[in-house]
Amino acid sequence: MSDTTVIPVRGTDGMKDYEVRVGRGILGTVSELLPARAEKVLIVHAPALGERAERLREELSDRYQVLLAEIPDAEGAKRVEVAAFCWQILGQTDFTRSDAIIGFGGGATTDIAGFVAATWLRGIAIVQVPTTVLAMVDAAIGGKTGINTAEGKNLVGAFWAPHAVLCDLELLDTLPRNEILAGFAEVVKAGFIAEPEILDIIEADPARATDPTTAEFRRAVELAIGMKARVVGEDFTEQGLREILNYGHTLGHAIEHAERYQWRHGAAVAIGMVYAAELARLTGRLPDAVVDRHRRVLDSLDLPTSYPAGRWPTLLATMRRDKKARGALLRFIVLDDIARPSVLQGPDESLLFSAYQEIAS
Incomplete structure (x- = not known):
């Protein structure tokens, strides 16, 4: 011990x-x-x-x-x-x-x-x-x-x-290395919504940050665990604060469903985070530099940041069935800045489509 x-x-x-x-x-x-x-x-x-x-x-x-x-x-x-x-x-x-x-x-x-x-x-x-x-x-x-x-x-x-x-x-x-990197999408999520030190650790040396034997890896993982422990302790049944943990997950879950769950969860969430960042940018909440930082951090971990353009109608239909929707209204966790998550509820469908064009390949 x-x-x-x-x-x-x-x-x-x-x-x-x-x-x-x-x-x-x-x-x-x-x-x-x-x-x-x-x-x-x-x-x-x-x-x-x-x-x-x-x-x-x-x-x-x-x-x-x-x-x-x-x-x-x-x-x-x-x-x-x-x-x-x-x-x-x-x-x-x-x-x-x-x-x-x-x-x-x-x-x-x-x-x-x-x-x-x-x-x-x-x-x-x-x-x-x-x-x-x-x-x-x-x-x-x-x-x-x-x-x-x-x-x-x-x-x-x-x-x-x-x-x-x-x-x-x-x-x-x-x-396997790809399993560690896929899992690190959730560590990155913790960095963007609450623990910026995680992003600093990854940017300083992505290889050490993702090596389970290093102090950097342990620090990043413990920060992510500590963040989740605080959030679920305050809001166990997701009545408010816990919703921030869904950052990147609304589109991410739709991608997993579209891929018949053959994709790693982290790969889908990585794309979902970039999508959420683009949504926040288009609504004037998030500066370009933070959106760019999403791509830079995720790229350094070999995680995907785009998805085929023609898949949008299927993804939108799946998101509307998602348990994170309230009635007919879609809800997205977005950022007003790093470590400043907020809720975007019921965005216009044209806005959703425009954000998707920014990640479409």
Whole structure:
């Protein structure tokens, strides 16, 4: 624990307090975070983590009855059939409200594991152990759980805070480079909406900023986690402040849907952030220099900043169905400046189209 950073999440809206632990080589401390009364633990994991999940099972087996649930990779996991598979395991092994789930994997894994925990017996404890950058700084922390449907992403879900979150940065050392860069889109988002130091770190040396073994990487990730911890602590069920976390996500989710979830979330959100910046520029809120900075930072991370021109009608239709819309009104988080997010509600369709032309390829 000597090299462990503990980031507290202070609960509101009925959410209990919990902590996010960040460090290197701390996976072995996960038992310290499980509920004291737990007797059974289900580890929900993706196929690529089978061996690590088995080792974790063995480490915990002297104190708990531990079961494994291997689920499909990436967005293929976030289906009601996968949730039903996990419910079946919990039912057949008599999991009670005192028992717990460990979500061990990327953002899709932590999303589905959290949803299963939220719905089994109307809620049992979950300890999230994210294994990707995206999951560490975003998906595993806020307690928004969900599954996808044919109509869109995360349209079925629940707010269910984790019992704790453990981010072992060593788990990222073997992650493919493109996975780290895609995850860094959410770190960049934190920089633009609240933590400008992140942008400075990336601009100073993109290679070091995205190397999991460096102090720069850890600093950027901890800043992003701390930002999300503050926001979700103040507004757990997204009644106001938490909405700023949707920066880049309105168009980003529409792109993911258009790509049948074959794109990395971060790649879609990167384009969504540039689109939101262009919207803010066209409404006179954001200076050209900040819009240019979006492209410069994202380009340095090899993240996309444009999308095909002919896809606009499909994207617009999908955005209108998005859960972030209010009635018939689309809502976008935009910036009035760096670290000054605001809401743009019901923009004219011609404005939306004009902004899209600025990112169209």
